Amino acid sequence: MNSKDTSIPAIRVLAPTATAMRLSRRGFLGGMGIAATGALLSACAATPGTSVAPAAAAAPVQLGTELNFFNWASYDDPATVKSYTTKTGVNIRLDVYNSNEEAIAKLGAAAGTGGYDIFVPTGVYIPQIAQAGLLEKLDHSKLPNLAKVDPAFLNQAWDKDNTYSVCKDWGSTGFLYDTKVIKRDLKTWSDFVDAMQNEASGKTSIMDSPNYLAGLYAWRTGMDWTSTDAGFLDDVEKFILNDVAPHINAYESYPGAALAQGKSALMMCWNGDARQGLMAVHASDPERYRWVLGAPTTELWMDNWTILKGAKHLDAAYSWINYVLDPVVSYKELQFTGYNTGIAGLREKAKADKLPLSEMIFFTDQQVATFKSGALNSGTDRLVQILTKAKAASAK
Amino acid sequence: MIPALPAGLLLTGFFLVPIGFIIFYSFGYKPGLLSSIGVDRLSLDRYGEALNDTFLLTFGNTLQIALLGTALCLFIAYPFAYWLSHHVASRYRSTLLAVVLVPLWTNFLLRTIGWQIILSGDGWLSKALMSAGIIHQPLNILFTRDAVEIGVVYNYLIFMILPLYVVLERMDPSLRQASRDLGAGRLRTFLQVTFPLSMPGVVAGCLLVFVPLCGDYITASILGGASANMAGQLVAAQFLMAQNWALGSATAVVLIIAIIMTVLAAGAGLAIVTAVLRAHRSVTLPGAVN
Numbered sequence: 001m002n003s004k005d006t007s008i009p010a011i012r013v014l015a016p017t018a019t020a021m022r023l024s025r026r027g028f029l030g031g032m033g034i035a036a037t038g039a040l041l042s043a044c045a046a047t048p049g050t051s052v053a054p055a056a057a058a059a060p061v062q063l064g065t066e067l068n069f070f071n072w073a074s075y076d077d078p079a080t081v082k083s084y085t086t087k088t089g090v091n092i093r094l095d096v097y098n099s100n101e102e103a104i105a106k107l108g109a110a111a112g113t114g115g116y117d118i119f120v121p122t123g124v125y126i127p128q129i130a131q132a133g134l135l136e137k138l139d140h141s142k143l144p145n146l147a148k149v150d151p152a153f154l155n156q157a158w159d160k161d162n163t164y165s166v167c168k169d170w171g172s173t174g175f176l177y178d179t180k181v182i183k184r185d186l187k188t189w190s191d192f193v194d195a196m197q198n199e200a201s202g203k204t205s206i207m208d209s210p211n212y213l214a215g216l217y218a219w220r221t222g223m224d225w226t227s228t229d230a231g232f233l234d235d236v237e238k239f240i241l242n243d244v245a246p247h248i249n250a251y252e253s254y255p256g257a258a259l260a261q262g263k264s265a266l267m268m269c270w271n272g273d274a275r276q277g278l279m280a281v282h283a284s285d286p287e288r289y290r291w292v293l294g295a296p297t298t299e300l301w302m303d304n305w306t307i308l309k310g311a312k313h314l315d316a317a318y319s320w321i322n323y324v325l326d327p328v329v330s331y332k333e334l335q336f337t338g339y340n341t342g343i344a345g346l347r348e349k350a351k352a353d354k355l356p357l358s359e360m361i362f363f364t365d366q367q368v369a370t371f372k373s374g375a376l377n378s379g380t381d382r383l384v385q386i387l388t389k390a391k392a393a394s395a396k
Numbered sequence: 397m398i399p400a401l402p403a404g405l406l407l408t409g410f411f412l413v414p415i416g417f418i419i420f421y422s423f424g425y426k427p428g429l430l431s432s433i434g435v436d437r438l439s440l441d442r443y444g445e446a447l448n449d450t451f452l453l454t455f456g457n458t459l460q461i462a463l464l465g466t467a468l469c470l471f472i473a474y475p476f477a478y479w480l481s482h483h484v485a486s487r488y489r490s491t492l493l494a495v496v497l498v499p500l501w502t503n504f505l506l507r508t509i510g511w512q513i514i515l516s517g518d519g520w521l522s523k524a525l526m527s528a529g530i531i532h533q534p535l536n537i538l539f540t541r542d543a544v545e546i547g548v549v550y551n552y553l554i555f556m557i558l559p560l561y562v563v564l565e566r567m568d569p570s571l572r573q574a575s576r577d578l579g580a581g582r583l584r585t586f587l588q589v590t591f592p593l594s595m596p597g598v599v600a601g602c603l604l605v606f607v608p609l610c611g612d613y614i615t616a617s618i619l620g621g622a623s624a625n626m627a628g629q630l631v632a633a634q635f636l637m638a639q640n641w642a643l644g645s646a647t648a649v650v651l652i653i654a655i656i657m658t659v660l661a662a663g664a665g666l667a668i669v670t671a672v673l674r675a676h677r678s679v680t681l682p683g684a685v686n
Contacts, residue, residue, distance in 0.1 A: 250621030262518035
């Protein structure tokens, strides 16, 4: 049990900020690493109560001492978690997952008895999760900081009126390349494919996630990447197996997090992951890696705070969400994850502060106009098959 | 009967019941996007889906990596176990054995990721070799089969050393002395006395390395990247990514059967070789068999 339920402040002790930066947003490895740290920790700290935070300072509502997260790995700044615990006396325990599908299936099987309070699904999955009766309707009166969210990120198509969710952060997909290997300017997904087939052949990584195969195929021409049309999926398969798989050296969802290891020369990645990587290598070699936001079209995703039905720590869950919606806290989160948290005014603050690589966090309106949301649909099964075949083909 | 009860309970609870679930689920299907398994109508359809070209290709890959890895472990572990059991004073042996076990205290995954850092082209090993003039290009091992085998040897060597050490340590030295007294050289003593007597350890070690290795995909995916695709990954992808427990279970069952058949084939091969050798030797050295 302990290897799964990990107290975040304790992680910070074992994994200093530099390491934490390298742990990833949705990293399988990051998650496992944290789980492992937890196991180590539970072995070391056998005395119960050693990690219990200071007693609650005059909190207006009795929040209790516990809050259970079901979240992507390393998706909150450990400093934020620690300051929240210090302020409220609520200890946060974290369990991680690697994909929306995995998380939803687990929650569905537990039917509200999983013991989790907070869950962070990607927006397009919310209607189905809500329909399955897994989500608590949010009481907006307990979230005064909802007013701090930029209206552009409220009332999304998949959750009108924010009945179930509040934006945690949002981002997009592009790629990083090593200018030592690729000595020309890359600008689009077509350039990505061209470089992959030429100077970066055998040195290119793509996401270890089925939907991105359709993305890579469709974004180059602005096609709908969520199509479930059999002809479209056949074309994706042909393209991935013949034109992509032979050139891939790794299927990796967090290449940016391990950028300093120099494993690949061309890497498909999320903007926040890319930024974390660039921040880590920037001091030693600022010119080596270059970030390109996918074009002519690319992904748009938004991850969201939700509260699960059957949550045992409702007040604490509201207090946490309200806490991270605070602009000061949110700005710290944004700097840690490299993703736009959707709070109004942060873009201006970052500009005034000359926040490094802020163009990777804040996109222009023209850029956002080219972003397209993914979908959870019947195409996913077929895409998993294609991914499996692609991996076998790459290993030939 | 009573002494067997705890073992029986353990086997039932942690092996038979789970494997029963896997077999049962393999006849099911995936009912919808948000649910993982349905068993209200059973069929063999998932086996048709599991047994495709991708599986065969991937299983071939897995066999190559696992067989080579097992052979490497044997070649490295045997001399070490021999040295430890025959040439180290007995009072130091348990200390040395404990030292060999120390890496096991660290999480498997962390140890493997550690190698990723060592083997990377920008890593310290590459830099050290370059500055020493041994190589002139950055090390290009990570994400290749070579990196996988390094990881395999590192992660599994201990499971080969332990059984070998146990048989070699218990071997009566007088048998080897007798062999030499009868005129056999060092090599012949090893080939005809020591090695045959250590066969139980060799077989146990090979099984302990080969079987888990066939199901391990972590070492391969961390160090081999896309160059090493293991059958375990197929199972994991179905369970975790596709949330299709039925197909994942069917793939797992097919994998289990394929591994059992491989082991049985190897066992049969070994039995034939042993029989031939015995027949051969009983002619040249009558009365010296066993």
